[in-house]
Amino acid sequence: MTLIPPGGTRRRPTEQEAITLELVSGLLMLMGFFAFAYLFYAIATNADIKEATQGPEIPGIGLNVTLVEPGEPEPPYFELHPIARGTASTTGIRAGDRLAKIDGEDATPETMTLEQVRARLAEADVPLADDDFEITLEFLRLQPDGSLRTETRVVPKNVPPAATIAYLKSFGFVVPLLLVLLGIFLIRLGMRLRQYDLVAARWALVALLWLMIGLAVVALWSFWVNGKGGLVTKEPFNYSKAVRGAVPVLLAMIPLAIAYRWLGKVLDELLVGEESLTSRNTRFAWTLLVPTLVVLALVAARPLEQTFIKSLTDDQFGTNRPARFVGLRNYANLISFKFAIIECRVDDTGECARTPNRSIIWERSKVEEEEAEKLRSLTSAERRRYVRYQEAATWRLPNSTKGIRLLGKDPTFLKSVGNTLRFTVTSVTLELVLGLLIALVVNSGFRGRGLMRAAMLVPWAIPTVVSAVLWQAIMRPDQTGILNKLLLDLGLIAGPKQWLAATGPWMNSIVAIDVWKTTPFMALLLLAGLQVIPGDLYEAAAVDGASKLRQFFSITIPLLRPTIAVALIFRTLDALRAFDVFQVLLDTTRPSMAAYNYNTLVLNRMDGYASTVGVMIFILIFIFTVLYVRFVRIEQE
Secondary structure, rough: OOOOOOOOOOOOOOOOHHHHHHHHHHHHHHHHHHHHHHHHHHHHHOHHHHHHHHOOOOOEEEEEEEEEOOOOOOEEEEEEEEEOOOOOHHOOOOOOEEEEEOOOOOOOOOOOOOOHHHHHHOOOOHHHHOOOEEEEEEEEEOOOOEEEEEEEEEEEEEEOHHHHHHHHHHHHOOHHHHHHHHHHHHHHHHHHHOOOOOOHHHHHHHHHHHHHHHHHHHHHHHHHHHHHHOOOOOOOOOOHHHHHHHHHHHHHHHHHHHHHHHHHHHHHOEEEEEOOOHHHHHHHHHHHHHHHHHHHHHHHHHHHHHHHHHHHOOOOOOOOOOOOEEOOOOHHHHOOOEEEEEEEEEEOOOOOOOOOOOOOOOOOOHHHHHHHHHHOOHHHHHHHHHOOOOOEEEEEOOOOOOEEEEOOOOOHHHHHHHHHHHHHHHHHHHHHHHHHHHHHHOOOOOHEEEEHHHOOOOOHHHOOHHHHHHHHHHHOOOOOHHHHHHHOOOOEEEEOEEEEEEEEOOOHHHHHHHHHHHHHHHHHHHHHHHHOOOHHHHHHHHHHHOOHHHHHHHHHHHHHHHHHHHHHHHHHHHHHOHHHHHHHHOOOOOOHHHHHHHHHHHOOOHHHHHHHHHHHHHHHHHHHHHHHHHOOHHHOO
């Protein structure tokens, strides 16, 4: 049964054309349902999800144990029989080895029954949070001369991943969402096309075109992977396998190509409706954006998604231990903080007592006392898992013996946030002011201006790590430091200063280093903005009697505002990701957010927790970008 086209068609379609239109619309809807079916099929057949829901093929360490009673005079013993392809087999345990100890505990017929040994190897009663996912076995191996040699193997357990982690790591959010949206779009498009909608038909042409391009890419991919036996292998190319893999995909393109050609021919003859200019521009924009969105989904969205997924686990870097799903626990530990009022220790003069380096001695806050009391009441296992509040920073109230203490479950991260924000605000502000001054000078006419422009870029051309090492030598804390030597000779300081020590002006020092290096970049951006301002405006202002200062605030700053906004965005985002200066010049107790992320991943091997820090850095950068774009109104320029 065919639909009767609505009134107003340019000509009445023949019965064959009406059937063909229904076939085209049905093809679109079929492709939409195929997107849903493919998603469900991929989830149902995924090996990781199947292992998570049904258990691994070889659970545990893949080891069978039997009791052997040879009789007098040889005592009974437990004999090991590893399962092929199990972890016990791959770590070198052989059939006939005699079990002696499990994780340092005697495991002989005199100390355990066979059922106890099997239960001990299965570790079914070990909570997931306490499981180390490995078992150390000590056994006796019979030698050719009849003697027994003691050997030890650390056997990793084959534990299935959590179903949530298996799904998220395999599919995530982006790919399923794109497939669902594509399916809904194609189904709706097919339904609208059955109503002889002109706009839907034009969108259908775009959809059919990109579906054919997508299938062509899949065919090329299948041709290469099937021919090479993988993405990158040393095997010779097998053309027969390659063709067998690509031909079905190419055959699927044929009905799409036929539908595209037929719909393009009858588009202006059968279909009704008017398309606005906005609709045409929207369709054209989406046509051009499709490849960009695909690349962004693969290059940007997918890695960011995987970082977020990993932040929901306790994954460890460089180990075979399976990750456990912890939800938002990493985020809770990372950003949990409290403020507490504290008192300083008073000396005989009634003032706050100080250490030899002039730091105030503070008493413990009530929160810290409660945390200490709670720790004393916990068991050793609970104490290992408990994360307590610790001091992150303390500020003294003016003219008072009291202070405010910031406590956090991860005080180092809170310090890194404070260090990063202080560094960003101070350095970017100074770079903007100095860069604007340099740009104004270089933009004016004087002899040697070209040489000056080239010379000012030298600090920016030096790699950040190299400049940090150079400044480390300049700011040595003794008289061998160039800066200390210069200031001592000039009589500006009485003794060498600890420029980068924790008790010295280390923040001002690294800000000065960053300003020295990055101000030329800011000046270059602002110089480009100054050179597009017409000189006639300044001449007209001078004729009207405006001073140089008035011209600066009435002409230069307003016309330079878009350039300033772009320069601020670039430098702020770069400063928020500062790593080199902090990593080279400072210790791990004073990191930036990026340096703390590196230390957490590489030094502590906490991959899941480091991913949480990376997501927080992304969120902070995103907030700064939105604020700049919104308040500077760069989108209106």
